[in-house]
Amino acid sequence: xxxxxxxxxxxxxxxxxxxxxxxxxxxxxxxxxxxxxxxxxxxxxxxxxxxxxxxxxxxxxxxxxxxxxxxxxxxxxxxxxxxxxxxxxxxxxxxxxxxxxxxxxxxxxxxxxxxxxxxxxxxxxxxxxxxxxxxxxxxxxxxxxxxxxxxxxxxxxxxxxxxxxxxxxxxxxxxxxxxxxxxxxxxxxxxxxxxxxxxxxxxxxxxxxxxxxxxxxxxxxxxxxxxxxxxxxxxxxxxxxxxxxxxxxxxxxxxxxxxxxxxxxxxxxxxxxxxxxxxxxxxxxxxxxxxxxxxxxxxxxxxxxxxxxxxxxxxxxxxxx
Ligand code: HEC
Ligand code: HEC
Numbered sequence: 104x105x106x107x108x109x110x111x112x113x114x115x116x117x118x119x120x121x122x123x124x125x126x127x128x129x130x131x132x133x134x135x136x137x138x139x140x141x142x143x144x145x146x147x148x149x150x151x152x153x154x155x156x157x158x159x160x161x162x163x164x165x166x167x168x169x170x171x172x173x174x175x176x177x178x179x180x181x182x183x184x185x186x187x188x189x190x191x192x193x194x195x196x197x198x199x200x201x202x203x204x205x206x207x208x209x210x211x212x213x214x215x216x217x218x219x220x221x222x223x224x225x226x227x228x229x230x231x232x233x234x235x236x237x238x239x240x241x242x243x244x245x246x247x248x249x250x251x252x253x254x255x256x257x258x259x260x261x262x263x264x265x266x267x268x269x270x271x272x273x274x275x276x277x278x279x280x281x282x283x284x285x286x287x288x289x290x291x292x293x294x295x296x297x298x299x300x301x302x303x304x305x306x307x308x309x310x311x312x313x314x315x316x317x318x319x320x321x322x323x324x325x326x327x328x329x330x331x332x333x334x335x336x337x338x339x340x341x342x343x344x345x346x347x348x349x350x351x352x353x354x355x356x357x358x359x360x361x362x363x364x365x366x367x368x369x370x371x372x373x374x375x376x377x378x379x380x381x382x383x384x385x386x387x388x389x390x391x392x393x394x395x396x397x398x399x400x401x402x403x404x405x406x407x408x409x410x411x412x413x414x415x416x417x418x419x420x421x422x423x424x
Pocket of ligand 2: 193290296299309310312344345346349352355357358359361371375
């Protein structure tokens with residue numbers, strides 16, 4: 104327990120920062136925007152389409168499908184506890200949840216042509232200008248992409264989901280079963296904690312996926328994705344990805360950035376083999392899977408209650424865009 108307490112500092116109550124305050128008005132607005140499909144280019148896709156309450160804020164697809172039915176190149180991670188990560192997305196291209204949200208408007212998920220289009224659309228829906236004004240009372244013209252991101256970010260910063268593991272870290276030894284405790288011990292001793300540590304059990308830093316051998320051979324994927332290299336073009340970054348946080352991992356299959364692996368035991372076995380050059384016995388894999396199961400907590404309050412949105416029709420133009 105001592106070792107675990109040193110490796111995994113407690114989760115914060117929320118992920119507010121002085122320059123990223125969580126006010127009730129911002130959270131209320133952010134939640135509305137998160138669940139509103141009118142934030143997207145074709146009017147059919149909200150953030151929640153791929154981060155569904157029913158599926159622990161994922162979509163259970165190996166790769167998500169965005170506006171205009173465009174296929175994305177990666178698997179949707181859960182956004183529970185994501186705000187504490189030191190970067191966002193599998194390749195860490197965004198520094199925080201606000202940076203992610205503002206770029207999300209014109210990314211392939213929501214597919215808006217530019218910020219102005221979505222700003223104009225939201226400003227024309229009675230109810231939104233008022234809600235933006237309440238959340239950002241000092242702004243003369245508050246319906247902006249930047250404020251969209253600050254509000255959605257404030258909402259995401261409330262989505263912290265502690266689990267039984269946190270009770271254990273707080274000193275309650277019987278919060279984990281014998282099998283889960285055995286799995287925790289193996290998780291530490293096998294070396295998983297070289298990478299998956301901290302309050303998110305990962306979520307900080309980048310490492311090569313496939314330290315000892317190519318991940319494509321291990322997962323059986325045909326994936327051309329080279330992770331951070333595709334972003335930085337630095338040869339040292341080939342196949343480097345963000346170390347994902349493992350909170351909620353037992354209920355967010357399929358696994359890895361391309362969703363190429365269906366089951367948690369298989370993902371654990373692959374990790375041990377290609378990250379640590381270790382062959383785990385079946386009983387060890389089962390114990391680690393049991394431990395990872397203890398990282399799933401109850402859904403953050405209210406995530407499963409989509410808000411009533413201000414009415415306002417969306418004039419979609421059919422397939423041309
Ligand atoms: C079409 C599906 C889709 C939509 C819509 C969508 N996302 Fe995502 N989201 C994804 C995928 C896929 C990723 C991983 C992308 C990558 O790493 O390249 C992701 C990643 C994220 C992450 C990073 C999590 C982490 O652990 O790194 C956050 C935060 C997030 N999305 C929030 C949002 C918000 C907020 C919106 C709305 C503004 C949104 N998403 C809309 C599919 C979607
Ligand atoms: C050298 C660093 C490193 C070590 C050691 C390591 N991992 Fe990982 N782990 C990663 C990275 C990087 C990824 C992301 C891979 C990708 O791109 O999909 C990952 C992904 C995962 C995933 C999939 C998460 C998801 O949401 O899809 C699981 C599960 C996992 N690791 C468990 C483990 C276990 C169990 C061990 C120990 C046997 C371990 N890891 C050891 C770096 C590491």
